[in-house]
Structure formats: structure tokens, C-alpha cells
Amino acid sequence: MTGPAPEVAALRVAVRSCLADVPAGSLVLVACSGGADSLALAAATAFVAQRAGLRAGAVVVDHGLQPRSDVVAAGAGRVCRALGLDPVDVVRVEVGAAGGPEAAARDARYAALDAAASRHTAQAVLLGHTLDDQAETVLLGLARGSGARSLAGMPARRGVLRRPLLDVPRTTTRAACEALGLEPWDDPTNGPAGAAAPGAHGPRPPLRSRVRHEVLPVLESVLGPGVRDALARTARQLAEDADALDLAARELLAQAQVQHDGVGAGLAVLDVGVLAGAPAAVRRRALRAALVGAGVPAGALHRSHVLAVDALVTDWHGQGAVALPGGRRAARSCGRLAVGAAEVAPPTEPGRPAASTREQ
Structure with a gap:
């Protein structure tokens, strides 16, 4: 048998x-x-x-x-x-x-x-x-x-x-x-039909199909037949790395949060000092999670937005609030970073007035 x-x-x-x-x-x-x-x-x-x-x-x-x-x-x-x-x-x-x-x-x-x-x-x-x-x-x-x-x-x-x-x-x-x-x-x-030739009539095939039938064969002809396995292996390795970084970012966000109704409730208030001491990869992941938790649409949130908010933490020179998708903004004052609706005032520490352009 x-x-x-x-x-x-x-x-x-x-x-x-x-x-x-x-x-x-x-x-x-x-x-x-x-x-x-x-x-x-x-x-x-x-x-x-x-x-x-x-x-x-x-x-x-x-x-x-x-x-x-x-x-x-x-x-x-x-x-x-x-x-x-x-x-x-x-x-x-x-x-x-x-x-x-x-x-x-x-x-x-x-x-x-x-x-x-x-x-x-x-x-x-x-x-x-x-x-x-x-x-x-x-x-x-x-x-x-x-x-x-x-x-x-x-x-x-x-x-x-x-x-x-x-x-x-x-x-x-x-x-x-x-x-x-x-x-x-x-x-x-x-399929490869229509993958085509410049000037060909009719709709072009989906981008993934063109990668499958045009790009990968070229890579394999130059680099060898193991390109697909190597790319998939890279994905597995990066998945492990990304999981570790995401865990570290969640822990950092929990440590930096200073308002009980913060991340996930439409407003994030974070301690700048805690954020500033973290590695950039972890800090920026934490900031991205905070922005999404405060109502910034994930699909509209780009790296440029995260970097602009990160500059409020690591390159502070009195700059104003950062406008974000979804009618949100991020602003820094008195060692606090607040992300929320555009009308939310900059955060203050207990017993201290808000700063106008520079931290006091």
C-alpha cells in the first residue's frame, strides 16, 4: 500500500x-x-x-x-x-x-x-x-x-x-x-498576460502579478534560484525582531503614560523624560502606538508624522504643535507630551502653568 x-x-x-x-x-x-x-x-x-x-x-x-x-x-x-x-x-x-x-x-x-x-x-x-x-x-x-x-x-x-x-x-x-x-x-x-510591453493596450495586471512574473525571474537569473526562500527567511527573522521591539515599545508606553485615561481613550499624555531615554526604534514604535491610541487613523499615519512627534521629544527647541491626521495634534509643554484632538490644550505638570513657546 x-x-x-x-x-x-x-x-x-x-x-x-x-x-x-x-x-x-x-x-x-x-x-x-x-x-x-x-x-x-x-x-x-x-x-x-x-x-x-x-x-x-x-x-x-x-x-x-x-x-x-x-x-x-x-x-x-x-x-x-x-x-x-x-x-x-x-x-x-x-x-x-x-x-x-x-x-x-x-x-x-x-x-x-x-x-x-x-x-x-x-x-x-x-x-x-x-x-x-x-x-x-x-x-x-x-x-x-x-x-x-x-x-x-x-x-x-x-x-x-x-x-x-x-x-x-x-x-x-x-x-x-x-x-x-x-x-x-x-x-x-x-498570469503574465499583458505584463507588458510599453504601449500595450488594456489594463496592466496587478502589481503583485508583475513582481511575480517580471521582477522575481530577473532576480533569480542574476542572484540564483534561492531568492524566494531567502526573502521568506528574511520575513521570518524580521517577524521575531519586530515582535521583540513591539513588546519593548508597549512596556515603554506603559512607563511613560502619566494620565490614567490616556492611550486608548482619545488622549495620550506621556512623560518626555521617560521616552527620551529609550532607543530610537523602541521610542518611535511607542509613539506610533500612542498616536493611533489617541485617534490618529493608522492608515493615514506616515513615518514623517512619527518623526515630527519624535522631534518634540529629542530635538526640542520650543517648536509648536505637530498637526496629525484625523484632526489630532501633538504638543509638548512642561516635560509632558500630549496627543489628542486639535483643540486640546498643551499639557502642564501639576501646579505649574502652561509654557507659551518654551519649557519653563
């Missing part, structure tokens, strides 16, 4: 490890588009769940952005049911325009997945992102000049979402589908 193909076995091992902490009898859902990655994940999850005493279902999200997308979504749902997954939800979403088409589609998809998890009381939602997806994410982050948290790529876990295949290359998922007799759907926007 022969065992499964090596690629099938590798996926099952990855899913089994990912679900090891999920209590027996719990429901896990697979986000399945019908593509090779998510289809192979669905098959592996169906196999593992049955033997681990878990229930497994699927969520198919129809973004409605391509002709006959409803037909593709319905087909993916049928395949998931044939694999033994239950329940299987096929959900149509409305994709907005905020952040561009890729970001808007992602936001709509994740909202649908969160809703499905809540609706079915699922313990986890599994996503089919592979090592190749992680490498592309890191490369895109490098091109944007992002920091360590962004370069750490996609996390293996965030809330109810889990990514069991981040160490599995895309070639493995395709080989697993072939071994299992599954016919994946190939999203035309993920």
Missing part, C-alpha cells in the same frame, strides 16, 4: 501543525478561491480535520470583478463540498475603491471571512498564502521603503486567520492538485 504523493503529505503536515491547538469538535474554515493554493489547502484540511476530530468548512468569496466570477465561485463551492467540507458559503461582496483595487478587494474579502467565522463560530479561517506569496510581499515592502513590521510579511496567525502554507512553495500546491486529480482555476489577473 503506497502513501500519498510527497507534495500531498507535505501539505497535510503543514495543516496538522497549524491546527494542533484547536480543540476537538471545533469548526475550521478554508478560504477557497478555486486556485491551486487554496484548493490544495482545502483538500489537506478536509483530510486532517476528519482524523483530528475537527469539523471543516469553506468560504468562497466572489469579488464580482471579472466576467463570470459567479460561475467560478459556484464551481469552487462544488469542489469544496465534494471534498467533504461543510458548511460551504459562497459569498458575493461589493468591492469599494479606497486604497486602490487590490487593497479594496482584500479588505472586502477579509471582512467576508471575519463575518463567516462569526456566523459559524469558527475557531480558525485558513488562508492559502504560500512561501512565494510571502517572498512577493517582502519584495513589495522593500520597494516601498517599509519598516521591519511590514518586511516581516504576512503573519502566520492574526486573530482568527491562519496561514499554514507560508513555508510551502507554490510548486508544491500545484503538484498536490495534480496528484489528487483536482483542476484548479487560474485567475487571469495572476
